[in-house]
Amino acid sequence: MMGGNRFDILGFYADPVSIRAGETAELCYSVSNAKSVRLEPPSEPVWPAFSRCVHVSPHKTTAYTLTAEDATGHTKSATIHVEVR
Numbered sequence: 001m002m003g004g005n006r007f008d009i010l011g012f013y014a015d016p017v018s019i020r021a022g023e024t025a026e027l028c029y030s031v032s033n034a035k036s037v038r039l040e041p042p043s044e045p046v047w048p049a050f051s052r053c054v055h056v057s058p059h060k061t062t063a064y065t066l067t068a069e070d071a072t073g074h075t076k077s078a079t080i081h082v083e084v085r
Contacts, residue, residue, distance in 0.1 A: 007033040007070040010050075012078040014064070018085055019057075025082050027064055028053040034068040060084050 010030040019025050031037055034048040041062065044054040048068070056064065061084050067077045 018083040
């Protein structure tokens with residue numbers, strides 16, 4: 001299994017990190033051994049994946065938090081910002 005036995009958020013980033021109003025950015029994430037993931041504020045549906053990207057189009061600078069949960073209820077979170085200029 002990719003990521004071994006370790007439960008972790010392996011990566012979480014935005015591309016690009018700065019957009020103009022009306023433009024779209026991708027939020028990409030990678031998790032290992034997660035039972036579920038959620039994104040706040042929500043956008044497209046998310047699920048545990050070794051490599052997945054979703055599109056966001058915020059109207060103002062926004063902090064996005066990805067939270068992963070393993071089968072025993074432990075959670076890990078990571079936050080990124082998409083700047084709207």
